[in-house]
Amino acid sequence: MTQIAITANRAREGSVVYLARAGIWSKNFSDALVIEGKDAADQLLAGALRDAASDAVIGPYSFPIKVNNDGITVLSQRENIRIHGPSVQIPSASAPARDKQHVSI
Amino acid sequence: MPLLKNQRFIDDFWFQVETLDHIPAHTPLLVSLDQWQQHREVLLRHAVPLGLRLANDQPPELVTEDLAHFTLIALDFPKFTDGRSYSYARILREHHGFEGEIRATGNILRDQLPLLQRCGFDALVVPDRAESEGWVAAFSEISVVFQPTTPIPSPPPEAVTPSEINYNNIGFPS
């Protein structure tokens, strides 16, 4: 059975988030809910789209993942970049001057 | 549905014709292009103000010869992102000198109101009055414009308003 996760961007600041369980989103990929099979994924995605309708998140979609002993991994470069950020060093990799509160959902 | 006309909410007295079997007497009639083309003579015999509603793939050039028969043109926006009718309104006002009401129907965002007005729309059907209370304010949010604004003419000449109907309630600008 294919294993699937669901991701979106949080509306407030655009961060990448992963569906951790129904209605709960996390910025950490390691929290992502592992969904077994397309049918279950479609159901949860429908729920996620309702979250999108209430506009906490934008543009949810599902993507395949792989589960192994160490945890879960992604299969595409795009999802890899969404987890880790750009693969290139940005000119001055500093956080902005404004107070950055780490908010976990 | 509520009608926002000249920046005020008024009642809409136009009757949108679905079939020609059920037409109330002495009531302004809003017809589609098809209905007009098929039943033109019948409609004219009713001797009431006539309005024409165009779909947004029905440009004004389809009806330019008949514009004199209408005191209302309703232009539709099936999606607010489809901006064809902005051009249709300007063409009606500026090329054809249409002086009746041009109203926008369909899916419209509050923030589009000033744009509609500047293209010659003077009325707008709003889906829900309660949600639209704040809409009137939208007209004054942008006061500076870089392009000439299409003027909205004053009420149509008396010739097209039969005397037995009280048109004060329809809300032509006073």
Add this chain to the structure above:
Amino acid sequence: MYQYNNADHQLVAERVEQFSSQVQRRLNNELSEDEFKPLRLMNGLYLQLHAYMLRVAIPYGTLSSDQLRKLAVIAKRYDRGYGHFTTRQNIQFNWLELEDVPNVLAELTGVEMHAIQTSGNCIRNVTADPLAGVAADEIEDARVFAEIVRQWSTLHPEFSFLPRKFKIAVSAAENDRALLRSHDIALRLHHNDAGEAGFEVMAGGGQGRTPVLATTLREFLPQAGLLSYLEAVLRVYNQLGRRDNLYKARIKILVMEMGDPAFAAKVEEEWARIKDGALFLPEADIARIKADFAPPIYEGLDDTDPALVADLAKNQGFARWVRSNIDIHKQPGYGIATISLKSPNGIPGDVTAEQMEIIASIADQFSFGEIRVTQKQNLVLPNVRKCDLYAVWLKLDKMDLATANAGLLTDIVACPGLDFCNLANARSIPLAQRLSSRFRDLEEQHDIGKITLNISGCINACAQHHTANIGILGVDKKGTEHYQITLGGRADGGDAIGTIVGPAFPAEEVDGAVDIIISVYLNLRQDGETFIATVDRLGLEPFKEELYALA
């Protein structure tokens, strides 16, 4: 440069307030994302892979030093300390949060900048010859007309919900530095036989999925008809452009489907009705805008500067920089200096806040406070005295801004690609960096000569690879990044769309493929011809043979 008058200030201020209230309504869930999206797009705010991206308009690529300093402040205060200059002369900030955007926009209004219409299905930033006003080969300053078009197109009520985006470019020079024929509409100011200056109007160009070069819509449009004619074009497009299919909604598709003569006739028919109306452009109005673009007070200098000659002799690094990065200025004794944003380890088009501040102060000291943004993602100091070039170079060099590769192989144009962009299929920046490093030797680059190499991360072709001598398109082949190469594109006055050489290369092979292409050129060129001349003369066969070992 153009100075905002009260009307401009007020319009932008009102727009910022309007958008701020829209953001608030969005954050309070009074506006759904579906409703907010077109509004935020009209204010240049995209949601990208990791965060919101704001595209700030830099009309026709002209910046004052104050504006550049403000961009540095925004980069530091709200973003991650840098900005990215784009192929349409705008700047992008990649890491903004939604609730900061109204503040960013408010800060920008203080220096007469905004993000209006930098995205969405409306008329976008009007781009122009980046060297307008100073280039030796121009007949007039193209920015005068770009500014007139900008005003007309700003919050135009009829054309705010077009079938698709609409891009206009303006040039008034013999050499096209504005990629005119890749635009929906392009205006080329030139003299007719009677010696009058008017516009060739070109229509229906574009890159993307269906690259096509714009064709001539009208050979000569008198200046007085500039706005009424554009209005006619847009009115035809707004009514007839396709709305059923996102990928067939640009004006280029309409022009192709109607055919040039039918399209032109429709435009002329509309134009005939409106040309003498409110949009007739009197000479006095043009003169008024021209006054805003009056050249600075230049010194009367000899064109040959002995100090420069001496500096060239004593510093080889400086000499190389002058050789590639200085363009001929129309004013004797002055030069146009390109600040290459293509250092070997950098990201094409990216500038840190610190670099922006230094460039602003150099501009104040040496370039009448003005900077330009080019379609090649570089910056320009348009007005440097030749005797000051050495001092400028020293300052730029300290900040890694003096890479001497303008117009050469490592002056690569690359879109942000999969590292940043939601639409991308493959990464473009790592490839640009690898190639930049591989070919960093300047003597070799000068030997190779003038060449363009552009890398797009998806079929939308934001890096304009179709009109590059070597165009590279990143594609996703079965989940891995592959790169398809085209050769023979050009946008240097001769216009051509490149041809695909063959199957795409996996990421680990594409660098070698570029190497092979350069080698083939070096082996087969004649009489000092440029790369593109060799490709034009020989076609693709010799390259294909080596690339795919077909021999």
